[in-house]
Amino acid sequence: MLAAIRVIDRSAAIATAIRHRLEVRQLYAWNDRMLKDIGLTRSDVVGALSEPLSRDPSAVLAARFGRHRVRARCPQAVPGTRGRQ
Numbered sequence: 001m002l003a004a005i006r007v008i009d010r011s012a013a014i015a016t017a018i019r020h021r022l023e024v025r026q027l028y029a030w031n032d033r034m035l036k037d038i039g040l041t042r043s044d045v046v047g048a049l050s051e052p053l054s055r056d057p058s059a060v061l062a063a064r065f066g067r068h069r070v071r072a073r074c075p076q077a078v079p080g081t082r083g084r085q
Helices: 002-028 032-037 042-049 057-073
Strands: none
Touching: 002 042, 002 057, 032 042, 042 057
């Protein structure tokens, strides 16, 4: 019974990831200015779409968006940036 629940949960997560992947693919058609308006870059979108199919690309974009925001407010707070923008 527990194994069946795990399979169902995993299947639902993969279905959600695929649906989100289709939505993120729409962002690829946006121009760079439009992406910048929502705090993303083209490389963010490409990177999210290059993740394995089982990984939700919207979660990848959310994490990258958070790093961009931290870097913009406090560049030295992001490891490896040394204050660069």
